[in-house]
Amino acid sequence: MIGLENVCRSFAVGDSEVRALVDVNEQIENGEHVAIMGPSGSGKSTLLNILGCLDQPTSGTYLLDGREVSGLDEAELTEVRRNRIGFVFQFFHLVSRLTALENVELPMVFAGTAPPERRARALKAIEHVGLNDRADHRPDQLSGGERQRVALARATVMGPGLLLADEPTGNLDSKSGTQVLDLLDRLNENGLTLVVVTHDPAVARRADRALVMTDGRIVRRLRGKELESIQGIGPGIAPGTTDVTSVST
Amino acid sequence: MSLRDLLRFAIQALMGHRLRSGLSLLGMGVGVAAVIMLTALGEGARGYVENQFANLGSSLLIVVPGKTETTGALPGMGGAPNDLTLDDFEAIVRRIRQVERAAPIAMATTTTSHGELRRQVAVIGTTKEFLEVRNLSLGRGVFLPEGDIRRGASVAVIGERVARELFPGQNPVGKVVRIDQWRMRVIGVLTSRGTQLGVDVDELVVVPVATAMRIFNRSSLFRILIEARAQVDLDTTAKSVVALLSERHGEEDVTVITQDSVVSSLGSILDTLTLVLAAIASISLGVAGIGIMNVMLVSVSERTSEVGLLKALGVSHQQIVAAFLAEATLLSLAGGLLGLTVGFFGVGVVVGIYPDLPAHPPGWAVAAALAVALVVGMVFGVLPARRAARLDPIAALARR
Ligand SMILES: Nc1ncnc2c1ncn2[C@@H]1O[C@H](COP(=O)(O)OP(=O)(O)OP(=O)(O)O)[C@@H](O)[C@H]1O
Numbered sequence A: 001m002i003g004l005e006n007v008c009r010s011f012a013v014g015d016s017e018v019r020a021l022v023d024v025n026e027q028i029e030n031g032e033h034v035a036i037m038g039p040s041g042s043g044k045s046t047l048l049n050i051l052g053c054l055d056q057p058t059s060g061t062y063l064l065d066g067r068e069v070s071g072l073d074e075a076e077l078t079e080v081r082r083n084r085i086g087f088v089f090q091f092f093h094l095v096s097r098l099t100a101l102e103n104v105e106l107p108m109v110f111a112g113t114a115p116p117e118r119r120a121r122a123l124k125a126i127e128h129v130g131l132n133d134r135a136d137h138r139p140d141q142l143s144g145g146e147r148q149r150v151a152l153a154r155a156t157v158m159g160p161g162l163l164l165a166d167e168p169t170g171n172l173d174s175k176s177g178t179q180v181l182d183l184l185d186r187l188n189e190n191g192l193t194l195v196v197v198t199h200d201p202a203v204a205r206r207a208d209r210a211l212v213m214t215d216g217r218i219v220r221r222l223r224g225k226e227l228e229s230i231q232g233i234g235p236g237i238a239p240g241t242t243d244v245t246s247v248s249t
Numbered sequence B: 001m002s003l004r005d006l007l008r009f010a011i012q013a014l015m016g017h018r019l020r021s022g023l024s025l026l027g028m029g030v031g032v033a034a035v036i037m038l039t040a041l042g043e044g045a046r047g048y049v050e051n052q053f054a055n056l057g058s059s060l061l062i063v064v065p066g067k068t069e070t071t072g073a074l075p076g077m078g079g080a081p082n083d084l085t086l087d088d089f090e091a092i093v094r095r096i097r098q099v100e101r102a103a104p105i106a107m108a109t110t111t112t113s114h115g116e117l118r119r120q121v122a123v124i125g126t127t128k129e130f131l132e133v134r135n136l137s138l139g140r141g142v143f144l145p146e147g148d149i150r151r152g153a154s155v156a157v158i159g160e161r162v163a164r165e166l167f168p169g170q171n172p173v174g175k176v177v178r179i180d181q182w183r184m185r186v187i188g189v190l191t192s193r194g195t196q197l198g199v200d201v202d203e204l205v206v207v208p209v210a211t212a213m214r215i216f217n218r219s220s221l222f223r224i225l226i227e228a229r230a231q232v233d234l235d236t237t238a239k240s241v242v243a244l245l246s247e248r249h250g251e252e253d254v255t256v257i258t259q260d261s262v263v264s265s266l267g268s269i270l271d272t273l274t275l276v277l278a279a280i281a282s283i284s285l286g287v288a289g290i291g292i293m294n295v296m297l298v299s300v301s302e303r304t305s306e307v308g309l310l311k312a313l314g315v316s317h318q319q320i321v322a323a324f325l326a327e328a329t330l331l332s333l334a335g336g337l338l339g340l341t342v343g344f345f346g347v348g349v350v351v352g353i354y355p356d357l358p359a360h361p362p363g364w365a366v367a368a369a370l371a372v373a374l375v376v377g378m379v380f381g382v383l384p385a386r387r388a389a390r391l392d393p394i395a396a397l398a399r400r
């Protein structure tokens, strides 16, 4: 379970201060599927990074499974990132010199999993994202959609309870985007808590509920039928060109 | 994480960034090889100089005209001294008991020819004792004959290379050679010996001393070589010689050099050479170190985003540092070995071209070069990774 209380994050840029998150309060229950929307620069990625323990709030508290993250030391943070959280990036971030299978194995290599078990689990994860026949390909030999599916396999291979995805389909065409989203849905159905940042209303509509952000604040919370009414841009259009926060009631 | 996985990850990383790894290897290899080759050359120069004087013979005294005021300065730089003459030579042989044998030396450079073939050579006029005093031997024929030193026969003994060049494919013994305007019969060929005391024995022509004086139209000697009896004190012998010649000349105007005095006056030169050597080594080590540092700093800093990714995947700070340390260590080892190979190969080539140069790198230079490559490579391979691992994952990930 995730709890955010008055979470702020500001960046010092030269002499001025950029307030990327302002007093964010939110609860996300286990097994929920939440979408985060909002215009470019509204703080979506910043929020997701904090949820993923990749970044720390400037002030406020972030409770992950009842533990305050800012109170964790480096070793505990590492353990949380390794076992509790899976992260999928917009730009995949695969290691280009390693094959798809080796990329999926990577977290287990550093977690000290024995090689035979490692291989078996990685193969299973690769199979789960439908890429058995691409296991030996390096990222530059894969399409964007395939790369994101490898990244997804890598994010889930350690069996995290929380999966965070920052515009996972932002660089994909609609067909491969749909494949990735279907996989995400399936993971969520199996109990994984899922938080997805997206510009795409179609992506957001798959969620149980959506948080709409503007200028670092959560300005709207939509659920159920309200999601249907989100208007905006289709996939493939540059993010931030259309206001996706407008909701017709 | 097991050591095997760690090494595998490191090797994959090295193989995955061929250009970077190659450049790092090159930087280290060149650095280490430069240190090895430069110090080997310095050491070779030093050894060469030492060798020149080491086989002078420990009982050898050299009388040169001119008085040196202080030890260490070159003889012959004083005022205009009296000439050394054949009379002086005979007086030494007759009057100084400690002398085993002695040879007068008159010397000049002149043209020697045989038919169309000609070349410049150093002509030495001396007596038959020269052979033993200088520890030379004959390859062919005989050396200068015994006899009245004031009546020079028209005979010559020639060096090995002179023989080869003036009499290609022939036995020069019995043939006639022209020295300046004088015709001499070749009676012997010296065995090849290389350079000694700055004189290349292979390029010498030796004639009786009176003959040389006739050729050069000169009555003075260049030097007198004295071989002292075994077990006599060289210093007292030298003093007796100086006393005798001072008495004959009416003033002290000769210098007697022993191997010890040469070697000790050479000492300061050799010390300077050693210093220069150390300076060359430190400069090349410094250059190598900075080169290695730059390559490592740049290539590891470029991977800040990889460090960010690893952190995001839950890899600990220590594991990241260990991975980059393994990588830097492997790379530095390989670079060091490459440098060693290239360096020793280069030294081998130099020695192949100049066999007289005893060029070999001193052990300390090899050790220091390897140590610098390893330490600098490891430190600057790990520092940027450590710095990147301290960042929040997202900050590291965002850097290109
Ligand atoms: N490292 C940083 N340094 C300074 N400012 C930053 C940094 N990261 C983010 N910001 C600022 O914080 C604000 C929120 O950024 P964030 O990346 O969270 O936006 P976003 O909602 O994800 O936008 P997009 O839809 O374009 O990805 C922006 O104004 C951005 O310029």
Ligand SMILES: [Mg+2]
Residues within 6 Å of the ligand: A044, A045, A046, A166
């Ligand atoms: Mg973003």
